[in-house]
Amino acid sequence: MEKFVSLVRKNTRTVIGMLSGTSVDAVDVVLVRIRGKGKLSKISVIDFDTYPVKSKIKEHILRFSSDRPVKTSDICRLNFITGNLFAEAVLKFLKKNHLTSDNVDLIGSHGQTIYHYPVNKKQFGYSAKSTLQTGEPAVIAVKTGIPVAADFRVADVASGGDGAPLVPYLDYMLFSDSKKSRSFINIGGISNATYLKKNCTQNEVIAFDTGPGNMMIDGIMKKLYGKKFDKDGIHASKGKLNKSLFAFMKRKDRYFGKNYPKSTGREYYGDDFQNAVIKYADYINRNDIIHTVTKFTAFTIYHNLKKLPADEIVISGGGASNKSLMKFLREYFKDTKISGFSHKGITADNKEAVLFAVLANELVNGNKTNMKSVSGSKENVFLGKICFA
Numbered sequence: 001m002e003k004f005v006s007l008v009r010k011n012t013r014t015v016i017g018m019l020s021g022t023s024v025d026a027v028d029v030v031l032v033r034i035r036g037k038g039k040l041s042k043i044s045v046i047d048f049d050t051y052p053v054k055s056k057i058k059e060h061i062l063r064f065s066s067d068r069p070v071k072t073s074d075i076c077r078l079n080f081i082t083g084n085l086f087a088e089a090v091l092k093f094l095k096k097n098h099l100t101s102d103n104v105d106l107i108g109s110h111g112q113t114i115y116h117y118p119v120n121k122k123q124f125g126y127s128a129k130s131t132l133q134t135g136e137p138a139v140i141a142v143k144t145g146i147p148v149a150a151d152f153r154v155a156d157v158a159s160g161g162d163g164a165p166l167v168p169y170l171d172y173m174l175f176s177d178s179k180k181s182r183s184f185i186n187i188g189g190i191s192n193a194t195y196l197k198k199n200c201t202q203n204e205v206i207a208f209d210t211g212p213g214n215m216m217i218d219g220i221m222k223k224l225y226g227k228k229f230d231k232d233g234i235h236a237s238k239g240k241l242n243k244s245l246f247a248f249m250k251r252k253d254r255y256f257g258k259n260y261p262k263s264t265g266r267e268y269y270g271d272d273f274q275n276a277v278i279k280y281a282d283y284i285n286r287n288d289i290i291h292t293v294t295k296f297t298a299f300t301i302y303h304n305l306k307k308l309p310a311d312e313i314v315i316s317g318g319g320a321s322n323k324s325l326m327k328f329l330r331e332y333f334k335d336t337k338i339s340g341f342s343h344k345g346i347t348a349d350n351k352e353a354v355l356f357a358v359l360a361n362e363l364v365n366g367n368k369t370n371m372k373s374v375s376g377s378k379e380n381v382f383l384g385k386i387c388f389a
Helices: 002-009 055-063 072-096 137-144 154-158 168-175 214-225 231-238 243-252 271-280 286-305 323-332 351-364
Strands: 012-020 026-035 042-052 106-109 112-117 130-134 148-150 182-187 190-196 206-212 312-316 337-340 385-387
Touching: 012 072, 012 351, 026 072, 026 351, 042 072, 042 351, 055 072, 072 112, 072 130, 072 137, 106 137, 106 351, 130 154, 137 148, 137 385, 148 351, 168 182, 168 190, 168 351, 182 286, 190 286, 206 214, 206 286, 214 231, 214 271, 214 286, 231 286, 231 323, 243 271, 243 286, 271 286, 286 323, 312 323, 323 337
Parallel strands: 012 106, 106 148, 182 312, 312 337
Antiparallel strands: 012 026, 026 042, 112 130, 148 385, 182 190, 190 206
């Protein structure tokens, strides 16, 4: 308990934030120094790096991100495998920065989402709304010798919320403004948006997953070309829109048109959705397919934000590097200024990792960080659990 009391009493903490995203390409690790709490927090980014996930481990993890039957024993082992994977990334990061565990106060780990089920259904009389992240925090704490805060989604789900998205808390903390309304779009595997009307409070923030981000483009690129992604949107730029395929995707996708609050994940836009697109597009030029899927991704973002007037739109996430996707977004939002994300060392690449460092710091400070207007939860709750080394 002395460690916990000492941690709580600190006004400035050195915190690692880490995650593995929907694509499972790498573990992102950031080291930040955070002074204060809430909207008064001062965040300084010290270093950021990514640690690629071996292809065999990636394929193994993705096997569990669908409704296909799996063994309980495999999920049990996977939780500890990903915990060791994350711990290994931290230890490499510490060595790179000539640090020891004594130099870091706390780790905020999102883990690896295996399944996210934000659906209001009942089973045996209980709510079946649920979410599951692997990457056992006790393993990370024991292997690194650093306290770990993790499982940031489950308390919100327990309170009736969707447990997602989480990025809006960081957007609100850093960018709410008394004079401007702003939209922040993060294009990871899934695209999510935060809308901050001017003078908004924490429970007035609007945020939700708009639909697919990179994952459909990446998945179909792999199926058609054997490539991990469409670098710079080159294949999309060589193709043209196929109206029939575009209309098919609009009919098939029942998520993007839903009202918020809402969230989704790989289980919706994964292999089943992608294979249906490829099957329908069997006769279509491959570059035209990538062009159409990329434009559809931009369309779903525009469809969800067109009724939320913003003075500016800020883009982050891996999708910001896809020039074709950015071109389509600028065409859809032709009357609104669109820019890339960068703020005092927080970049499009490290933003989500910074978020989990911040959420860990806020938990230790005793702040409730979910947003009822975002997730649909009944109340504001503490996000995260702490494991001590």
